[in-house]
Amino acid sequence: MxxxxxxxxxxxxxxxxxxxxxxxxxxxxxxxxxxxxxxxxxxxxxxxxxxxxxxxxxxxxxxxxxxxxxxxxxxRIRLPASHPISILKDEHKIIKRNLKRLKHILEKLSIVNSFEKARQQVNTLKELSHFFLETEKHHQREEEALFPRLEEHGITEPPQIFKEDHAEFKAKKKSLNEIAMAQQEKDFKEFLEGITPLIEFLTKNLEEHIYKEDNILYPMALEVLEKEEWKEVRKKFDAIGYCCFAPEDIK
Ligand SMILES: [Fe+2]
Ligand SMILES: [Fe+2]
Incomplete structure (x- = not known):
């Protein structure tokens, strides 16, 4: 040490x-x-x-x-699909896929210069910005069901750092959704200038955040939490609800 x-x-x-x-x-x-x-x-x-x-x-x-x-x-970690960590990791996969789509949309929007030519992309952007608002449930489950357990085991700083990230993401996701929804009121250039930094921020930082959780935070949680505690975590998960999909066993 x-x-x-x-x-x-x-x-x-x-x-x-x-x-x-x-x-x-x-x-x-x-x-x-x-x-x-x-x-x-x-x-x-x-x-x-x-x-x-x-x-x-x-x-x-x-x-x-x-x-x-x-x-x-x-x-090397193997877990059943119903385990809270499996659920979070599966959601990460969906979030990452949609981050890629978001990046792709931005690339396409950057080469056109009007809403008329970008109708399809703008619609997908609306859909995606809504999806990202929905993923708040994922962060909420981490913060309310998982982090307090880590803290009880004396691990207090990492959850704090991840929480700060969540708050930042939340603000950016909200702004992105607002701009996407109010698209008609703006001119295209202004619209593009509004969404570009938000999408760039999210694709870079959320991706990194997920990487740290998958490779550091979650393995750490698996090391310190007892078997019984995971059952409690799962109960809390169910009470908070899910975003990207419902786990197999409650479908
Ligand atoms: Fe997180
Ligand atoms: Fe996460």
Missing amino acids: ERLKQALKKLHEAKPEELDKVKKEVRKYFRDTNPTELALAEQELIQEGVSRNELKRLCDVHLDVMKEELHAKAK
């Missing part, structure tokens, strides 16, 4: 031009670590005064360092 913290600190203090070198140097410390250990080390750094924003940046850096190892570990 101490070595891991030192490695994180080194990354934290590295100047941009040294970052690649430092990344190579500290790689070995991350190799044998597990997500829980990593979370606890990060938490201690925050208690020692590293800001949450800085930690977020750091998180991207060590994620980059650990990517292959984490991904290989996460891939």
Whole structure:
């Protein structure tokens, strides 16, 4: 743990031009670590005064360092389809597919210059922006059913970071939906300028958020939560409801 913290600190203090070198140097410390250990080390750094924003940046850096190892570990996890984590991961797949569609729509809209020529794309955009509002249920289930359990096990910082992300996504999704729906009142250029940064933000950051959950947060939760707790999580899931699909066993 101490070595891991030192490695994180080194990354934290590295100047941009040294970052690649430092990344190579500290790689070995991350190799044998597990997500829980990593979370606890990060938490201690925050208690020692590293800001949450800085930690977020750091998180991207060590994620980059650990990517292959984490991904290989996460891939080995086998769970029944009815397990809360399976449900969340399946929803991620649908969300990612729709993020790709969103990106594609933006590319198409960028090469036309009027609503007349883009009717089909604008309709798909409306549909998609509605879909993304619906995915709030997914975040709600994470925040209300999963995160409190992690916190009970002493893992408090990662949920906080993910919650901040959720709030940011929510605001962008709302704006996107508003612009898509009010499309007729605007001229095309203004419309395009409104949606472009929102779509760019979501495709980049939501995709990364999902990656971190699939490969760090969820494996960590699987490590610390007891079997009985997962049943409670699932009950809460059912009470909150689902967005992209209903699980097989309640269909
Ligand atoms: Fe999330
Ligand atoms: Fe998620």
